[in-house]
Amino acid sequence: MINWPNFVSQLFNGLALGALLALISSGLTIIYGTLGVLNLAHGAMFMIGGYAGYVTYSYTGSFILAVIAGSLFVMALGVAMERIIIRHFYHRPHEDQLLVTFGLGICFVEIVRLIFTSQSQVVPPPALLQGITSLGFLFYPTYRLAVVGIVAVALGGLFLILYRTRLGMIVRAGIEDSVMVDSLGINVYRVFMIVFGIGAMAAGFAGIINAPVVSLTPGVGDDILVETFVVVVIGGVGSFPGAILGGLIAGEIISITSMFNPGYAYVMLFAAMTLVLVLRPHGLLGTQGRE
Amino acid sequence: MLKQRPYVIEFLTAAGLVVAPFVLPWLGFAPNTVNRILVWGLFGLGFDILFGFTGLLSFGQSAFYGTGGFVAAYLLTRAGFPYVVLALVIGMIAAAATGYLIGLIALRRTGIYFAMITVAIAEVFFFVEFNPLSDFTGGENGLPGVPTPSFNLGFTTLHFTTGWSLYQFLALCYFIGVVIALRIVRSPVGAVFSAIRDNPLRATAVGHNIHGYKLTAFVIAAAYAGFAGGLLGVLQAFMPPDAFTFDTSGQLVMQTAIGGRGTLFGPLVGAAVWLSLQDFLQAALGLGAAWKLVLGVVFVLLVCFLRRGIIGGLADLCDLLTGRRDAKEPEESEPEAIAVATEPHAAAAAAPAPARPRPEGSPSGPILQAKGLTKRYGGLLANSDIDFTVNHGELRGIIGPNGAGKSTFFKMLTCEVHPTSGTILFDGRDITGMNVTDVCQLGLTKSYQVNQLFAGLTVRENLVIAALSGLRGKFKLDLFRSIDSIPGLSERVQHTLELVNLTSRPDTPVSELAYGEKRRLEIGLALATSPSLLLLDEPLAGMSPRERVETVKLLKSISQGRTMIIIDHDMDALFELAERVTVLQEGRVLVEGTPEEIKNNSTVQEAYLGGVHGVLAA
Numbered sequence: 027m028i029n030w031p032n033f034v035s036q037l038f039n040g041l042a043l044g045a046l047l048a049l050i051s052s053g054l055t056i057i058y059g060t061l062g063v064l065n066l067a068h069g070a071m072f073m074i075g076g077y078a079g080y081v082t083y084s085y086t087g088s089f090i091l092a093v094i095a096g097s098l099f100v101m102a103l104g105v106a107m108e109r110i111i112i113r114h115f116y117h118r119p120h121e122d123q124l125l126v127t128f129g130l131g132i133c134f135v136e137i138v139r140l141i142f143t144s145q146s147q148v149v150p151p152p153a154l155l156q157g158i159t160s161l162g163f164l165f166y167p168t169y170r171l172a173v174v175g176i177v178a179v180a181l182g183g184l185f186l187i188l189y190r191t192r193l194g195m196i197v198r199a200g201i202e203d204s205v206m207v208d209s210l211g212i213n214v215y216r217v218f219m220i221v222f223g224i225g226a227m228a229a230g231f232a233g234i235i236n237a238p239v240v241s242l243t244p245g246v247g248d249d250i251l252v253e254t255f256v257v258v259v260i261g262g263v264g265s266f267p268g269a270i271l272g273g274l275i276a277g278e279i280i281s282i283t284s285m286f287n288p289g290y291a292y293v294m295l296f297a298a299m300t301l302v303l304v305l306r307p308h309g310l311l312g313t314q315g316r317e
Numbered sequence: 318m319l320k321q322r323p324y325v326i327e328f329l330t331a332a333g334l335v336v337a338p339f340v341l342p343w344l345g346f347a348p349n350t351v352n353r354i355l356v357w358g359l360f361g362l363g364f365d366i367l368f369g370f371t372g373l374l375s376f377g378q379s380a381f382y383g384t385g386g387f388v389a390a391y392l393l394t395r396a397g398f399p400y401v402v403l404a405l406v407i408g409m410i411a412a413a414a415t416g417y418l419i420g421l422i423a424l425r426r427t428g429i430y431f432a433m434i435t436v437a438i439a440e441v442f443f444f445v446e447f448n449p450l451s452d453f454t455g456g457e458n459g460l461p462g463v464p465t466p467s468f469n470l471g472f473t474t475l476h477f478t479t480g481w482s483l484y485q486f487l488a489l490c491y492f493i494g495v496v497i498a499l500r501i502v503r504s505p506v507g508a509v510f511s512a513i514r515d516n517p518l519r520a521t522a523v524g525h526n527i528h529g530y531k532l533t534a535f536v537i538a539a540a541y542a543g544f545a546g547g548l549l550g551v552l553q554a555f556m557p558p559d560a561f562t563f564d565t566s567g568q569l570v571m572q573t574a575i576g577g578r579g580t581l582f583g584p585l586v587g588a589a590v591w592l593s594l595q596d597f598l599q600a601a602l603g604l605g606a607a608w609k610l611v612l613g614v615v616f617v618l619l620v621c622f623l624r625r626g627i628i629g630g631l632a633d634l635c636d637l638l639t640g641r642r643d644a645k646e647p648e649e650s651e652p653e654a655i656a657v658a659t660e661p662h663a664a665a666a667a668a669p670a671p672a673r674p675r676p677e678g679s680p681s682g683p684i685l686q687a688k689g690l691t692k693r694y695g696g697l698l699a700n701s702d703i704d705f706t707v708n709h710g711e712l713r714g715i716i717g718p719n720g721a722g723k724s725t726f727f728k729m730l731t732c733e734v735h736p737t738s739g740t741i742l743f744d745g746r747d748i749t750g751m752n753v754t755d756v757c758q759l760g761l762t763k764s765y766q767v768n769q770l771f772a773g774l775t776v777r778e779n780l781v782i783a784a785l786s787g788l789r790g791k792f793k794l795d796l797f798r799s800i801d802s803i804p805g806l807s808e809r810v811q812h813t814l815e816l817v818n819l820t821s822r823p824d825t826p827v828s829e830l831a832y833g834e835k836r837r838l839e840i841g842l843a844l845a846t847s848p849s850l851l852l853l854d855e856p857l858a859g860m861s862p863r864e865r866v867e868t869v870k871l872l873k874s875i876s877q878g879r880t881m882i883i884i885d886h887d888m889d890a891l892f893e894l895a896e897r898v899t900v901l902q903e904g905r906v907l908v909e910g911t912p913e914e915i916k917n918n919s920t921v922q923e924a925y926l927g928g929v930h931g932v933l934a935a
Binding site for chain 2 (some may be wrong): 139
């Protein structure tokens with residue numbers, strides 16, 4: 027079924043997926059850039075955002091409330107995780123940080139599995155965005171179109187926080203040189219906590235926004251985490267614009283390859299990552315900085 | 318703990334494996350559980366070499382486990398290949414070859430990048446197994462009917478079928494795996510592995526091609542994984558597709574961390590804990606699916622509080638109980654400190670400066686010639702058009718105010734950074750654009766301004782790593798050679814220990830050394846590569862006045878028969894040591910001459926007293 031409308035519709039799918047990946051990846055990348063910690067529980071955060079939203083939705087029936095609750099809950103979880111565990115790992119080797127966040131991710135997934143079982147849950151899109159929209163030459167699910175817009179707004183918000191606020195300036199300075207920021211009398215550790223919260227919130231927000239597109243299971247974050255890694259490697263670790271560019275590239279590669287044969291989607295994604303690693307080892311928009 | 322008397326560990330392993338079938342049933346272990354533990358343990362041997370010894374944390378080992386397993390299982394089922402062991406070996410080779418290709422990509426980056434890339438690779442293999450290659454791998458059905466091994470010995474045929482019968486075969490495989498792993502860990506390659514884990518930058522600088530060694534560790538881990546994957550198929554009489562899942566990689570990582578990384582037996586212990594807890598929680602407590610949560614919590618707690626895993630924790634407990642660590646260290650270090658303070662340095666006393674005798678017939682003329690050396694960082698000109706020549710046997714000093722570009726200049730000479738323009742000739746050879754490893758192999762190395770030691774190792778192990786590069790070249794695959802059998806190694810290490818006055822503490826871990834001792838070891842690391850030209854970047858930095866006196870003596874004794882260039886801010890010390898001094902200022906050579914000339918040079922005085930700017934302003 028490779029024809030013009032199908033191709034365009036896959037392009038849109040890729041755009042929606044890419045936008046989501048961009049949002050999740052920017053959460054991962056600003057946490058890594060600022061704190062130097064790669065959060066392997068990030069996929070689980072994404073999943074928990076979906077479930078927190080699902081619970082809120084089943085009690086209130088309001089999608090907006092679900093989005094707010096999902097984001098805030100995951101942000102709180104991120105802050106708690108940073109306060110209780112991660113902050114003890116800033117001065118330990120990268121390997122230990124990877125191990126502990128990996129373990130936490132498994133715990134999160136298993137707790138959710140315990141409460142909600144492995145059965146998939148469904149969050150319907152809000153009434154306003156249900157159905158399909160005619161784009162003239164093809165019909166496309168309204169909600170997916172909306173996802174692109176919603177995520178674009180969220181990314182814009184993240185951009186404003188990062189590039190237009192005092193906090194954002196500190197965060198960007200911290201990415202460059204956190205010791206220097208610390209010695210300027212700014213409490214870097216409080217900033218770290220906030221950044222971890224914001225990064226987690228990005229994942230949680232994406233999780234609930236994505237819930238109406240794909241049904242919720244406890245394992246929904248695992249694949250996303252892998253895709254996020256590829257995005258970050260392609261875009262460059264610690265780079266916010268890189269995460270967006272990488273996200274869009276990865277989203278389109280997955281969607282367009284799936285049109286021909288879904289089995290090759292990851293192969294193509296991996297091929298693209300390899301190509302970037304060979305040609306630009308630090309990612310498309312990454313700089314030669316922290317390893 | 319791996320360096321005790323020869324063959325003790327091998328013997329204990331063999332004894333343990335022989336005794337296990339008689340003891341473990343009493344502890345409630347089913348034979349099938351023990352066999353699974355052995356397969357995980359073998360899988361983990363290679364992974365521990367990669368992660369525990371070389372410091373490369375891969376989350377993608379399932380790719381090689383699955384590859385080896387499916388190649389062997391395919392040969393034994395669909396292809397009708399009759400020889401089980403040979404099929405396992407072919408599977409192992411296939412996994413190793415895959416590991417080589419993947420390693421070429423994944424090892425382009427280190428740290429978290431490496432971890433992320435390996436995750437992505439594992440996921441790709443999983444999808445490839447399920448879709449494009451499902452005709453060969455059976456897709457989600459896997460490959461059933463994998464036979465168990467049997468050996469025809471002529472007079473009788475040995476069959477290893479299930480349970481304790483198959484255990485014998487698996488135990489033999491595990492034992493061979495342990496013997497090989499121990500050989501690798503104790504070989505020179507193993508020493509370089511731990512150097513890479515502790516300080517890759519310095520491992521490169523003392524002349525080891527660390528990329529080659531990392532790739533070696535990666536291939537070794539892949540080979541172990543491939544063989545273990547084949548055994549999994551034999552054990553279950555079925556090659557399950559979930560061997561390829563990310564969960565497999567994750568479980569391996571967690572088991573290794575639980576058992577204790579860098580111990581070789583950690584993965585086995587971790588697997589035993591993991592599998593028995595899983596059985597216990599599921600069967601005895603009826604927790605059902607929650608077992609994984611319990612194990613996850615256990616794992617997180619272990620990573621938080623018991624960094625070195627169960628084996629490491631037990632070792633610490635042993636030390637604590639026997640009181641070995643606490644009792645021994647202070648006794649050892651105190652007389653040494655007195656010795657440093659009081660004993661005059663024999664070699665230095667014998668050779669009064671500055672007239673250093675030069676051996677007859679040694680080469681003369683320039684050893685190093687830099688022409689028009691310029692380094693530009695964006696708009697900043699760090700070094701500009703430096704011409705610099707040092708002759709054989711010379712002891713040259715470089716001084717200059719902060720920011721004069723001294724360290725950048727050294728970095729260019731050792732090829733850590735490449736000049737924007739200009740050329741460097743070392744021993745008549747153009748080394749511009751070479752890498753730091755090759756330059757070290759040619760005989761040019763430096764000691765660092767900020768200590769770059771292998772912090773997790775002892776003084777002797779540090780020097781061994783540096784000495785190995787000179788004796789073995791930058792890359793050599795002598796995986797099965799004992800490190801003690803390398804001719805000249807122990808002599809060179811002993812000689813270096815004497816030169817830097819650390820003979821009393823060869824087996825002290827670097828982390829327990831005093832600052833002055835670390836500083837001397839830093840110089841020792843450079844010396845142990847036996848350079849023909851030695852650069853010292855601020856060897857006196859951060860030392861107390863007394864330590865300075867000692868170190869100056871030390872430098873004098875080292876300089877016998879060597880060519881050295883020393884950067885330092887301590888001008889008194891430098892004027893006492895050096896025959897000629899070059900003054901750098903604002904990235905240029907200001908003046909060059911004997912210490913006397915420099916002392917009396919008015920431009921130098923102005924540079925240091927800020928007079929130049931005063932004159933310009935006036």
